[in-house]
Amino acid sequence: MSGIGRASLIIGAGxxxxxxxxxxxxxxxxxxxxxxxxxxxxxxxxxxxxxNVFAIISTGLLTAVLVPQxxxxxxxxxxxxxxVSKLLTVGTLxxxxxxALALAAAPLLITLYQPKFPPEQxxxxxxxxxxxxxxIFFYGIYALLGETLNARNIYGPFTWSxxxxxxxxxxxxxxxxxxxxxxxxxxxxTLPMITLLAGTATxxxxxxxxxxxxxxxxxxxxxxxxxxxRGMGLGKIGRLAGxxxxxVVIGQLAALVQTRQLPPEGSPGAFAMQNAWLLFMLPYxxxxxxxxTPYFTRLSQHASAGRDDDxxxxxxxxxxxxxxxxxxxxxxxxxxxxxxxxxxxxxSADAIAAAPVLLCLLVGLVPLAILFVVQRTFYAYDxxxxxxxxxxxxxxxxxITALIAGATLDxxxxxxxxxxxxxxxxxxxxxxxxxxxxxxxxxxxxSLWAPAVLRFIIAAIPAALLGWxxxxxxxxxxxxxxxxxxxxxxxxxxxxxxxxxxxxxxLAVLRxxxxxxxxxxxxxxxxxxx
Numbered sequence: 001m002s003g004i005g006r007a008s009l010i011i012g013a014g015x016x017x018x019x020x021x022x023x024x025x026x027x028x029x030x031x032x033x034x035x036x037x038x039x040x041x042x043x044x045x046x047x048x049x050x051x052n053v054f055a056i057i058s059t060g061l062l063t064a065v066l067v068p069q070x071x072x073x074x075x076x077x078x079x080x081x082x083x084v085s086k087l088l089t090v091g092t093l094x095x096x097x098x099x100a101l102a103l104a105a106a107p108l109l110i111t112l113y114q115p116k117f118p119p120e121q122x123x124x125x126x127x128x129x130x131x132x133x134x135x136i137f138f139y140g141i142y143a144l145l146g147e148t149l150n151a152r153n154i155y156g157p158f159t160w161s162x163x164x165x166x167x168x169x170x171x172x173x174x175x176x177x178x179x180x181x182x183x184x185x186x187x188x189x190t191l192p193m194i195t196l197l198a199g200t201a202t203x204x205x206x207x208x209x210x211x212x213x214x215x216x217x218x219x220x221x222x223x224x225x226x227x228x229x230r231g232m233g234l235g236k237i238g239r240l241a242g243x244x245x246x247x248v249v250i251g252q253l254a255a256l257v258q259t260r261q262l263p264p265e266g267s268p269g270a271f272a273m274q275n276a277w278l279l280f281m282l283p284y285x286x287x288x289x290x291x292x293t294p295y296f297t298r299l300s301q302h303a304s305a306g307r308d309d310d311x312x313x314x315x316x317x318x319x320x321x322x323x324x325x326x327x328x329x330x331x332x333x334x335x336x337x338x339x340x341x342x343x344x345x346x347x348s349a350d351a352i353a354a355a356p357v358l359l360c361l362l363v364g365l366v367p368l369a370i371l372f373v374v375q376r377t378f379y380a381y382d383x384x385x386x387x388x389x390x391x392x393x394x395x396x397x398x399x400i401t402a403l404i405a406g407a408t409l410d411x412x413x414x415x416x417x418x419x420x421x422x423x424x425x426x427x428x429x430x431x432x433x434x435x436x437x438x439x440x441x442x443x444x445x446x447s448l449w450a451p452a453v454l455r456f457i458i459a460a461i462p463a464a465l466l467g468w469x470x471x472x473x474x475x476x477x478x479x480x481x482x483x484x485x486x487x488x489x490x491x492x493x494x495x496x497x498x499x500x501x502x503x504x505x506x507l508a509v510l511r512x513x514x515x516x517x518x519x520x521x522x523x524x525x526x527x528x529x530x
Contacts, residue, residue, distance in 0.1 A: 015159055015285045021166035026275060026344050027485055028173040032197070035345040035354070036272055037184025037265055038121050044271035045114050045259070046128030047201055050135035052113075053102050054143075056245075056252050084148055089225050095140035102133045113256060116264045121186045124194075131198030135205045142209035149215065157215040159290075164211055165204035172200025243384040247391045254395035254402075258418050261406035268354050268415040275344035276357040276419065280365065283329030288369045291321055291521075303380035308441060311377065316445030318373050320452045323366070324507070324518045327456035328463060330365040332499040333358070335467035338477035339495070342488030351482045356416035364423030366453070367430040374433045374444070381440075390432040397425035452514055459506035460499075467499040 033040040102109065106129040110122055117125060146158030176196050183189075262269045268276075299318075302310040333340060337358045342351035378387050401421025409417045438444050474481040474491050481491035507515045 015290050018159065018162040018166065019282050019285055021163050021170070022278065023343065025166045025169045025173070026278060028170050028177070030275075030344055030346065032173050032176050032182055034182075034184030035275065035350055036267065036269060038186040039124065039184050039189070040271040041114075041262075041265055041269045042117070042121050042125035042186065043128050043197065044269075044274050045110060045117075046125045046198065047132045047135075048270070048274065049102070049106075049109055049113070049129055050133055050139060050205075052252055052255065053098065053109075053133070054136050054139045055248055085222075085225070087148075088144055091140065091144045095137045098140075099134055099137040102136055103130065106130055106133060113259050114262070114264065114270070115260060116262075118186075118264070121264060124186055124189055127189075127194050128198045131195065132201055135202050138202070138205040138209045142205070142212065145209070145212040145216070149212065149218075154215065154218055157212050161208045161211045165208035168204035168207050169200055172196060172203065176200070243388040247384070247388040250392055250395040254398035257399040258402040258422070261402050261418060262415060263411040267411040268357050272345075272354045273357060273415050273419070276341070276354060276361055276415075278344070279333065279340050279358055280361040283326060283333065284365065284369065287325045287329060288322055288372050291318065291325075299377060300380040303377075311380070312441060312443060312445055315373055315377055316448045319370055319445075319449040320514050321517065321521070322369050322373070323449065323453045323456050324512070324514045325521075326366055326369040327453065327460050328500055328503040330362050331460040331464045331503075332467055332496045334362045335464055335471060335499065336492040336495040337362075339471070339481040339488040339491040342482040343485055343492070348478055348482040351488070352477060353412065355477070356413070357419050360416045360419035360423060362423075363420060364426040367423075367427045370449075370453075371426065371430045371433060374430065374437050377437055377441075378433075383440075386436055386440075387433070390429050390436060393432060394425045394429035397428060398422050401425065452512070455507070455510055455512050456514075459503050459510060459512070462506055463499040463503035466502045467495040470495050470498050 029043075030040075033043060107126050110117070110125045110129055114122070114125070142158075142161070146161075149158055176193070179196070180193050258273075259270060262273060299311055299314045302314060337355040338351050341354040341358055342348065345351045345354055375387050378384070398421060401424065402418045405414055405417030405421060434444060434446070438446070471477065471481060471491065474494075480487055482488060504515065504519075507518075
């Protein structure tokens with residue numbers, strides 16, 4: 001098995017296990033506080049704040065800048081130990097300061113993200129936030145350690161450790177139900193209730209970060225606190241990260257505009273949007289991240305060595321490999337939107353109300369998968385300036401469409417309208433990014449991968465029809481398929497399996513050259529298969 005194949009298997013298997021355990025975590029959380037209640041949305045906003053703040057201070061920097069830098073440091077005489085020591089030292093101090101500032105600004109952050117909350121709901125969300133915001137520090141440590149391991153081709157721990165986080169959360173949320181029952185009301189929350197629910201969420205992230213230390217010896221790095229930052233290339237990193245920082249900031253500002261439009265309760269709001277995103281990210285994480293991350297590491301190495309032909313080959317092969325899976329995933333999940341949404345809602349009616357949000361997000365799944373490859377090709381060439389500009393266009397469209405949705409749609413359809421605007425913005429972003437990359441490399445293999453994506457779409461049409469037929473046999477969207485969490489899981493699986501079988505059969509009929517390597521990837525996930 002190739003290096004890319006082994007890495008994809010490790011990341012893919014870990015991502016599947018992580019996402020499935022994350023589903024269970026969310027199901028337990030929905031059981032505790034509901035799916036569209038005031039308490040659910042208060043917790044959703046508070047628990048999302050650490051992700052938003054962390055994204056601004058660190059995520060873009062790590063993905064775009066540090067992975068290539070860490071990969072290059074491995075060629076130094078000490079194997080990169082000095083560079084990583086300095087990196088972890090400055091990163092830890094930065095995270096501590098950022099966490100302290102976020103805690104001090106907790107009330108302001110809640111009001112900023114959701115001005116529609118009435119006073120009691122805002123107070124509950126703020127109290128949740130005091131418990132959740134320390135996650136910023138632990139998210140940062142997890143990312144610093146994990147990306148360092150990834151850059152040295154050690155993918156397993158970073159991918160599998162979130163499962164431990166989910167187990168901790170499931171236990172804590174289950175204990176909440178055991179001790180306090182279920183409640184979606186904003187009133188009646190006591191300090192022990194808040195501590196158990198929000199404290200559990202933070203404890204899970206802390207354990208997720210700490211467990212990576214158990215695997216650090218495998219990286220072969222001797223790390224110690226090092227405050228001698230001169231000579232580690234902070235100037236270059238700063239120049240590269242400057243554009244990435246701005247890119248992440250505008251992305252978060254666009255998300256802020258979206259969140260401010262969402263209703264506080266009664267209709268799909270912040271929590272429903274997060275749950276739809278969780279379903280949307282299932283195929284993206286399993287397919288795009290597991291296959292694309294090893295490609296990015298190899299692509300960075302080729303770009304660093306000036307092997308442009310190899311980079312072009314990586315672009316084409318990665319998009320075609322991603323596409324053969326992501327197209328059918330988008331189609332199958334769209335057909336199963338209602339039963340899949342039922343997994344994270346309290347009733348069939350809530351699932352039907354939440355399903356359009358998922359459908360509108362899925363419009364952008366295939367473009368987002370291709371964008372993953374295109375954008376990271378710029379990063380591989382240490383170009384963070386160009387991605388800033390095409391992301392600026394995307395973020396502007398996200399904000400504009402969210403404002404239009406907020407001004408024109410009722411509460412029932414508002415979240416779906418915002419999601420559709422996001423998908424359309426991502427599609428425009430892909431078109432611009434591909435054009436810019438073509439100008440840089442001369443060609444991006446469009447004539448190779450675009451017809452392949454079209455083939456996948458053609459093969460997915462009969463697969464979608466079969467999936468819809470299975471759903472109708474179950475009584476349609478409002479029938480047996482959405483009567484409970486269990487029926488939602490079973491019917492979603494039935495629709496998915498049926499659609500996938502027909503899809504791969506159609507690829508065989510069309511003699512798609514991507515079919516053989518795709519089946520080889522599938523066999524890697526089957527125990528005992530070769």
